[in-house]
Amino acid sequence: MRYFIDLAYDGSAFHGWQIQPNAISVQEILEKALSIAFQQNIAVVGAGRTDAGVHAKQLIAHVDVEDKINEAQLQFKLNTLLPDEVAINSIYQVQEEAHARFDAVARQYKYYVSTSKDPFSRDYSYYIKKSLDIDKMNEAAKILYDYKDFKCFSKSKTDVFTYNCDISFAAWEQKENLLVFTIKADRFLRNMVRAIVGTLLEIGLHKLDVEDLHHIIKSRNRSEAGKSVDAKGLFLTQVEYPNSILIK
Structure with missing residues (x-):
């Protein structure tokens, strides 16, 4: 099942959205929180990149999970695990083929x-x-x-x-x-x-x-x-x- 994660972040502490070697990114932080929440390695795909220091009031990422989830519970858990600079605005289910990057209009x-x-x-x-x-x-x-x-x-x-x-x-x-x-x-x-x-x-x-x-x-x-x-x-x-x- 595929879900969209709507998140916001203060980009000051991050080297942009995308995972990269030797620098902390928002994607890395989110994937680590999801992996803890699901007790397995979880990857996400973002709507696009933001450069180092750029902020987001809304960025969408999609994640695939095996079973249906309680969106409100996961949102609460992730917001507990994530640092103060990152917040989950909402989580909602989308069609299986929906893509956070390629379907953005x-x-x-x-x-x-x-x-x-x-x-x-x-x-x-x-x-x-x-x-x-x-x-x-x-x-x-x-x-x-x-x-x-x-x-x-x-x-x-x-x-x-x-x-x-x-x-x-x-x-x-x-x-x-x-x-x-x-x-x-x-x-x-x-x-x-x-x-x-x-x-x-x-x-x-x-x-x-x-x-x-x-x-x-x-x-x-x-x-x-x-x-x-x-x-x-x-x-x-x-x-x-x-x-x-x-x-x-």
Whole structure:
């Protein structure tokens, strides 16, 4: 039987989602907790990777077990076993062929920029002292809808077959002293959101013009885009699936 695990985590203490040698990851921590709970080795498959230091308010992973489980009891047990930085939001049964990564139809990220010095948000936002032209940043964000190939925002050494992504939403909004960038797409390339944010911030600082974004995207050259902003301000906030994968 296959179950989806909906979890959240503070990425500060982890070297990303995916298991890797000589570094602690969220996937490793979750698999260890599940293995203790079931008294056997358990593996999970995540909806995607998050880089070191990136947070998640919702990441979905799937797990296969032999018998039907009590979802509430397992959620409670896992939350007892997991460190404070990781929490299970929910667990629910899905169709046997449902896949946490390949069946996801959309993913949403938010990036937080602090516009004033704030000791309480410094670990979860990127602080910029200079004033930003939010209107220009939003004007530029709309340009993203006109393109599919975003190689210019991708990490240089990455093993992907295509750089195409379908961005369905991208916009900035001011929430008191926080500037929040929300972006939604069917998929994202490694480092893509942080590179987009870095480029849009340069437009907001008037270091680049709005129209420069067309040239940057068409160049397919990472060095043409802005720098990648800090991981600490980035949150994976939502992963969407078709209703057909659910067990009614």
